[in-house]
Each structure stands twice: as structure tokens, then as C-alpha cells.
Amino acid sequence: MLGLLFFVFVLAVFLGFELISKVPSQLHTPLMSGSNAISGITIVGALVAAGQPHGGTLVTVLGTIAVIAAMINVVGGYLVTDRMLSMFRHTEKKDGSHG
């Protein structure tokens, strides 16, 4: 099991390097805030801590705070990225009508 997890980890790291090889600088900010939203995946761990009955009150408390923090990261991250990208698209449409 552990070997498999490390295998997955190494492959994902390489994939990450490959995916982001040549990004135009226009997209640096959206890429950063978009991937930032993905790092909110830690919500998975937060949900387990907040939602499962093991470990007593402190686990639930820590888990709930973690859910709040991760949700801020996820929702805020995706929305702010979308807001920025909508501006990019807006200008492109305008270009289209010119040309």
C-alpha cells in the first residue's frame, strides 16, 4: 500500500511539472490562484475529522475549523480565479467583434 502511494506521489509530481511547462505570463495569476484552490483538497481530511465520531470533542472542533478554513480556500480560490478569467474573456470577445 505505502509503495503504491509513493508511486502515485512521484507520478503526480512529474505530471505537475509537465503540465505547467510553458504558460504565457498573462495566465500566471489565474494559474496560481486556480492551483491554489486545488490545494484546498485538504478539505477531504477536514471532512473526515469533523464528520466521523472518533476521537472526541477536540477532533470535531479541530475538524470543523479545518472545514471552514479549507472551504474559504476552495470557494474563494475558484471564484476569484473565475472572476479574473472572466475579464480576460471579455476582452477577447471585444477583439473578435473588431476583427
Place this chain on the structure above:
Amino acid sequence: MVESDHALITTLYIVAAVLFIIGLKMLNRATTARRGNLISGVGMLAAIVATCLLKGMTFGWILFGAVVGSAIGAVSAYAVKMTAMPEMVGLFNGFGGLASMLVAWAEFHKWRVEGWVKYHQLLGAGAPDSPLFTAVATVFTAIVGAVTFSGSVVAFLKLGEWITGKPILFRGQRWVNAALVGLILMTAVLMVVRGPQDITGYGALVVVIVLSLLLGVSSVIPIGGADMPVVISLLNSYSGVAAAAAGFILLNTGLIVAGSLVGASGLILTNIMCKAMNRSLANVLFSGFGSGEGTTSAAVQGEVKPIGVEDAYYILEAARSVVFVPGYGMAVAQAQHVVRELGQLLEKNGAEVRYCIHPVAGRMPGHMNVLLAEANVPYEQLVEPGDVNPVMDTVDVAVVIGANDVVNPAAREDPSSPLWGMPIIEVDRARTCIVLKRSMRAGFAGVENPLFYKPNTRMLFGDAKATVSALVSEFKSE
């Protein structure tokens, strides 16, 4: 919580990972970026649904946390001004780190209360036999999460100018940081060896968290505002690493894949930023660059030639080709809209208008692009230094708006300059260069800029927004 408990859960985690990958890929291109972000959001939803399907979940507190967190996230995402985007992105990132840190603590506490045998069962079928692995993953998640959180909060405070953007340095800072790292490692070993059921081991985790929070603060305060693009993207990478590490506690492949994708892509972006400044990551992190302690380079020759708005108008009016070079000063003055208006007037006047953006201009990667896009500057007018530098001799007027170090010719001419070797936008080679600037203060790096003394440079002093507005009304009154 090994996800193979349930075929549907496994499938959903795989779907989530695939959607993240497709989403990130699509974020690479302007035409597909927005859909890519949406797709990655759907992936996140799939991962959340999968987790909620796990056995024995209750939803009271989850619902509470989700509603509160979503509300805060949504309101801040819509309320934030485009000029405040760097600190907002930094803060969101910090919350991801905080969540990972809390997950590590919660898991360790669960282990303390339930005992290893029961906790081992809870981890699921494939859980490691030795508690050592889980303990190492836990402490690593706590450290990286805590550093990400407090580091991001400091970055947020610096970028929002709640505290000074200048590097904060004190005597022996490096020793303090080194000592912190040493203490953290020692306490971490204690924690791993003793385990959570021993009060020393449990207490050690709390100490590790406190020390790591301090380390996050002390490693970001010596970094100056203009180096923030590097710091923000590095912290972004950290938050991914923290999430991946949490995946090793919970043995969850979804977490591992998504976390390492972010970790790797953040590192790439960090590297791009460092290259754009011709500096190593170590130099950015440890040098306190821009603290004003650097050597002042050789005396600059020539004199400054200030001009008024009217003179600038005549120069621009006669120009057939104009390149705007925006910097952090444009963001501070919130001048992007009037700059676009001036650009349009110049186009009407028959000039070719481009906006040349240096990769590290501003306070986060791509900062200027976002601001100009907000002001509706057409996408294809935004160009990179490599596009303009080769044809700079044919540019009639280069207008520098609140940029300084990224146009400093010392990078090319003066080997003793701290900026030496940094790829710059070579505005000094344009026929005329107009520099909009508040005063003669040196740039962030504390380095004298010979550009201001070149024979073809004209200085237009004042607030960028007010100056550009005055130029706009000159054009309109004709």
C-alpha cells in the same frame, strides 16, 4: 479511511484527480482557462461528495463549517478589488495551509484517544503496520501547513501594507531561523518516538506547531515587497505539499495526487519568477534584498530632465509607436483605467500601442496583466519583454508608469549593480522615454536608476493617475 471501502468512492476520487489534471492543463491557455477552472472545481466537488459517502459520517458540524467557510470565501472573492488581488490570493492560500495543519493535529488527537490498534483500523485495510510512518507524515503535515499559514498571513499583511513592505531585518536573523529549524526537527523526532499517547509526545506536536508558525513569520518578514511574486508562488507550492502529506496520513490517493500537482506547479512558477530576476531562490529567501544595505553603484552621469504634462502631450501626439511599461506604481495609483483610455486615444491618433509587461512587475505573478485586463486592454496588446526588446529602436515613445527596477539599464551596463544580469525591458533604447514617477526616490532594490539621467529620458513627476488623466484631457481638448 482507505477509499477502496466502496467502489463508488474510489471512482469519484479517480474522477476528481482526472478533472484536476484536465483543469490545470486547460488553465495553460487563455481560450480554455475559464472552463479549465470550472472543470477543476467540479473535480473538487467530486472529492467532497466521495468523502461524504464514507461510512459513519455525520453532517451537522460539516454543514456548519461548509456554510461559514463558503460564505467567507465567496464574499471576499467578490468584494476584493483587483488591485488587492495579490494579498487575497495569498490569504486564501494560507487558509489551505491552516486546514492541513489542523487535520494533522486532529488525526494525532484521534490516535491519542482511540489508541493505535483502533486508530490503525480506522485508517483502513492497507494501513502501515508500524505507527512510525503515520507519525512522520503527521508531523510533516503539521510543519508545512503551519509555515504556509503564518507565512501567507505575513505576506498578506505586507502586500496590503498593514505592515511595511520593506524587508524587516534584525541582527542574527539567520541564526534565529536556523535555531528554529533545529528545534522543530528535535521536537518532531521526540513526537515521532514517543507517540501521541505519551503526554510528552502529544505535547511535542503542539510545540512543533507553535515553532513552525514562528518559522513562517520569521522566514517571510525579511523578504521585500518586490520579491513577493516569488514568495507567493512558493507558499502556493507549500500548501500543495501540505495537502499531499495529509494524504499520506489518511492514505488517500486523491489528496496525494491533487496536493503534489499543486506542489509541482507552484515550484515551476517560482522558478519562472526567479529566472525573470536572474536570482536564485536562496538569494530571494535569505538575502534581505532591497533593505538598502546594498552597495550604491558607480556615480550616475548626466542630469534629470523634468517635463510638464503639456510637453509630454506633444511628444506622445507625434509618436507613431508607443509602448507602455506598467509597474507596481500603476497598481498603487489604480491608474489602469486611465492608462487604457490614453492608449485608446493614442491609437485613434494613429499610433501603434503596446503594453510590455515584465514577469515580476507588481506583487504577484501576472499582476499587471490582471489589472490591464480589468481595464479592458485587448489581450494581444499585452506583450512580453522578449517581443519588444529586439525592436525597441523603432519605438518612438516608451512610457514607464510606476516601474523602476525592471527598466533599470544598470542590469546591462554595470556589473557592480545588484541588478546586474536581470533581464529588463530596455526602454532606454527607445527614441524617447517618458518616466512617470512620484519623486526621485530609488526603486525597491534601493539601486540608483541611470535611466533617469539618459539624454533621451524625460521625467514626468506626480501621481500616475493624476498625470495620465491630465494627458487624456489634453488629447480630448484638441
